[in-house]
Amino acid sequence: ALERTLSIIKPDAVAKNVVGEIYSRFEKAGLKIAASKMKHLSRREAEGFYAVHRERPFFNALVEFMISGPVVVQVLEGENAVLKHRDILGATNPKDAAPGTIRADFADSIDANAAHGSDSVENANIEIAYFFPATDVYAR
Ligand code: CMP
Numbered sequence: 001a002l003e004r005t006l007s008i009i010k011p012d013a014v015a016k017n018v019v020g021e022i023y024s025r026f027e028k029a030g031l032k033i034a035a036s037k038m039k040h041l042s043r044r045e046a047e048g049f050y051a052v053h054r055e056r057p058f059f060n061a062l063v064e065f066m067i068s069g070p071v072v073v074q075v076l077e078g079e080n081a082v083l084k085h086r087d088i089l090g091a092t093n094p095k096d097a098a099p100g101t102i103r104a105d106f107a108d109s110i111d112a113n114a115a116h117g118s119d120s121v122e123n124a125n126i127e128i129a130y131f132f133p134a135t136d137v138y139a140r
Contacts, residue, residue: 003081004034004137005118006127011069012112013102014038019072022102022115026076029088032140035075035132041067049130058111065111073131077140082124085117 009022023033041049046066053059076085090101094113097104107114118124128137 002077002079003121003124004075004077004128005082005085005121005124006116006131007074007076007085007118008116009072009074010112010114010116011065011071012108013106013114014070014072016106018106018114022106023074025088025102026074026085029078029084031076031078031081031084031088033074034077034140035128035137036072037074037131038070038072039131040070043067049127061111075128075132075137082118082121086119089115089117 007026009019013019013022026033043063046063047054050059050062050066053062056062078084088102090097090103092103092113093110094103094107095110097107103114118127
């Protein structure tokens with residue numbers, strides 16, 4: 001099915017100057033960029049985005065990391081975009097990420113893991129709306 005997913009290039013990957021390389025991998029996989037912006041998240045924005053993880057032991061470290069520098073947030077559109085994007089990213093922990101995935105190539109740790117991707121169509125819709133008003137998402 002034609003889907004949209006929310007993708008975040010995290011502060012570690014922005015600092016490594018691999019935004020274009022990561023966008024290129026999305027494009028080569030047939031994912032189209034339907035919305036895009038750079039943003040330095042406030043603590044409140046990062047906490048709100050990751051609210052489902054509030055009770056997890058890694059929550060504070062995750063928020064600290066996500067506000068440590070600017071991120072690049074995009075909506076990707078394409079066939080099976082949610083799963084396709086997660087496949088391109090690789091496993092959450094770079095130690096488990098398959099060779100050639102974004103996390104295998106650019107992530108340093110489970111916290112500094114280069115990128116975020118929505119885990120379901122339902123969550124994608126929530127996460128897209130968190131960052132982009134509907135008028136700023138362009139059908140591709
Ligand atoms: P992300 O896809 O952005 O969603 C939540 C983030 O929490 C995850 O990527 C990791 O960067 C981070 N994290 C840290 N520790 C863990 C853990 N044990 N399990 C899952 N995510 C973790």
